[in-house]
Amino acid sequence: MIRFEDVTITYAEQPVLANISVEISEGELCLVVGRTGSGKSTFLRAINGLVPHFSGGTLAGRVLVDGRDTAEFPPRELADVVGFVGQDPVAGFVADNVEDELAYSMESLGLPGDVMRKRVEETLDLLGLAPVRDRPLATLSGGQQQRVAIGAALTAHPRVLVLDEPTSALDPGAAEDVLAAVQRLVHDLGMTVVIAEHRLERVAQYADRALLLPEGRIGEVGEILAAAPVAPPVVRLAQVAGWSPVPVSVRDARRHATSLRERLPEPTTRKAARAEPVLEARDIQVKYGDVRAVQGVSLDIGAGERIALMGRNGSGKSSLLWAVQGSGKRTSGTVSVGGTDPKVLKPADRRRTVALVPQQPSDLLYLETVAEECAQADAETGQPAGTCRTLLEGLASVPQDAHPRDLSEGQRLALVLAVMLTGAPGVLLLDEPTRGLDYPAKEKLAGLLKSLDSAVVLATHDVEFVAEYATRVIVMAEGEVVADGPAREVVTSSPVFAPQVSKILGPWLTVADVEAAL
Incomplete structure (x- = not known):
């Protein structure tokens, strides 16, 4: 579904990504990991053509999405295939209230009104937005705005969904709901999802594979995170305890943890006096x-x-x-x-x-x-x-x-x-x-x-x-x-x-x- 063929992306003669060759299959949830500034957002934006059509810079090599070369197809001609949600959801809003924002991408694609109404209702339920459907976007919390942005991308029914830090403004419960909804899209509809996220403890368990940047190495999630400079606590705990294979979910880690619990004393707790x-x-x-x-x-x-x-x-x-x-x-x-x-x-x-x-x-x-x-x-x-x-x-x-x-x-x-x-x-x-x-x-x-x-x-x-x-x-x-x-x-x-x-x-x-x- 997505193929990077020896891709190098350069800004002002400084390569952000160099010689990346990666293939992401249809129906796969791929987690992109790396330090801040490692090129994760650039990689994601190359999938829907924002790089280089909008951002400028030089792209060498080829990026193919569903057979389309993004160098030849600008973002507007990939909108029916790729849904994209950036780090700052507010920057992507074009309407004033929730329902209008959810409908906008479908209006741009010229979908019939009855189809639009049905998809809006489905998305409101999927992301728990029904209680705020009539609210102005400016009055929503940051987490609610992020869910609206994800919903606006989903209503177009893209084959590929690209999410740049989708849970950064969500509380733990809402993050689980959104990621569970994304997982259903992958499992039930065969949608290809590419996620970059710093809060890896939330996402790692849902991913099929992980891509480490800037190296461009792709593989099993536990293996990649164990070798990465960024890793969630469950992976770092596995490294301290010497567990193999490395678990990426709490459930898997608990299966290893019995002997470790026996080795640990009770933690000491000190009640600090309340300061003036x-x-x-x-x-x-x-x-x-x-x-x-x-x-x-x-x-x-x-x-x-x-x-x-x-x-x-x-x-x-x-x-x-x-x-x-x-x-x-x-x-x-x-x-x-x-x-x-x-x-x-x-x-x-x-x-x-x-x-x-x-x-x-x-x-x-x-x-x-x-x-x-x-x-x-x-x-x-x-x-x-x-x-x-x-x-x-x-x-x-x-x-x-x-x-x-x-x-x-x-x-x-x-x-x-x-x-x-x-x-x-x-x-x-x-x-x-x-x-x-x-x-x-x-x-x-x-x-x-x-x-x-x-x-x-x-x-x-x-x-x-x-x-x-x-x-x-x-x-x-x-x-x-x-x-x-x-x-x-x-x-x-x-x-x-x-x-x-x-x-x-x-x-x-x-x-x-x-x-x-x-």
């Missing part, structure tokens, strides 16, 4: 029309605490962060940081008090180069020149002369995080900070956040990052707090939010903990 609050929020309420996004939430954030805010998509996490930070909507309630409500502060002063990195970091980037953004951050916060740049270099490799809009998702996040940290805020709020980051990059982020004097609250669906990083977990549902306690207690008591190691070995949370105990 640096931020106090009381009875926070946020309403958007008839929707009550946050309902009477009160919380104290202690100095140096590392808090993970979890919950399904639409539970009110982002609304709570914005209300606490002061620049978002707050219908009622009070917030105090050192006796001052951040809402009354000027933006520069607010950033030094309670800084927030949003889900879309690029919203805060407006200058022409990375160097200019860093210099502006230093000037606005009164820090010595080079402060922001030093912070950025500790997070990621980002060219100083690059335009911020040309950076990858992970690089943009690193830049905005460095900008916010330049002011040394007492409280740092982050909304889905691990989107676009591979495992080594997340380890660096966790290390940086642990080293801060600031209290940190991050809203996230990344249960593996929470296990590595958080000291306290708050779970929200329907705008209310339903759980608040030490990270180990909260995540191990939930089958949805438990990390892979916990599902295999009970009270243990991370591979590093297990390795140290052994």
